[in-house]
Amino acid sequence: MTLDAGGAPLRLRLDLGAPRRQPVWPAEIRLQSFSAADAEAVERLLVDVWPIGVAGAPDGWFAEVRKDTEWDASLVRLAWSERDELLGLCHAWTSGFIKDVAVAVPARRRGLASALILDMADTLARRGHSAVDLKVMPTNLAARALYQRLGFRLVPD
Numbered sequence: 293m294t295l296d297a298g299g300a301p302l303r304l305r306l307d308l309g310a311p312r313r314q315p316v317w318p319a320e321i322r323l324q325s326f327s328a329a330d331a332e333a334v335e336r337l338l339v340d341v342w343p344i345g346v347a348g349a350p351d352g353w354f355a356e357v358r359k360d361t362e363w364d365a366s367l368v369r370l371a372w373s374e375r376d377e378l379l380g381l382c383h384a385w386t387s388g389f390i391k392d393v394a395v396a397v398p399a400r401r402r403g404l405a406s407a408l409i410l411d412m413a414d415t416l417a418r419r420g421h422s423a424v425d426l427k428v429m430p431t432n433l434a435a436r437a438l439y440q441r442l443g444f445r446l447v448p449d
């Protein structure tokens with residue numbers, strides 16, 4: 293999620309001990325955890341969202357992430373439309389770090405990313421994590437506004 297031009301990524305943190313909103317899902321969203329059959333749809337969404345490609349994944353996103361010791365398919369939450377289009381995803385590593393958040397362009401500004409992140413925060417809290425971290429490029433103002441609104445705060449270097 294750090295693909296962008298301009299500066300080093302910022303590390304942000306959400307304290308899972310602090311009160312937070314419950315996820316509010318846009319209408320007609322079907323939520324599911326990842327299975328291998330979804331790999332193509334996920335890769336399509338990631339390429340759409342980051343047209344310059346998925347960094348470090350020459351064989352595709354799934355081939356790359358499944359090798360990671362922090363990979364857990366149940367920490368990839370997928371939001372589908374009624375017509376089975378993949379509209380958004382949130383992927384965390386088992387360390388409690390959110391690796392990717394992406395929402396398809398036509399589905400944006402309806403609260404989907406917020407709901408996916410808050411849902412992931414609940415999952416990670418249930419697994420015993422006290423905080424969730426992620427990285428964002430300084431120039432990604434949309435994502436920074438989203439994270440700030442959800443209560444993420446900058447982790448000083």
Ligand SMILES: CC(C)(COP(=O)(O)OP(=O)(O)OC[C@H]1O[C@@H](n2cnc3c(N)ncnc32)[C@H](O)[C@@H]1OP(=O)(O)O)[C@@H](O)C(=O)NCCC(=O)NCCS
Nearest residue numbers: 293393394395400401402403404405406428434435437438
């Ligand atoms: C960033 C992204 C995930 C936001 O998804 P989304 O579903 O549109 O986000 P939400 O609808 O939950 O937005 C919640 C709030 O975040 C802020 N926000 C979201 N997108 C914004 C934008 N383009 N400009 C300014 N603020 C924005 C707003 O405060 C928004 O609330 P509002 O719509 O009531 O004003 C989406 O734009 C995306 O996939 N971008 C490309 C991938 C990316 O940058 N991922 C994050 C990498 S760190």
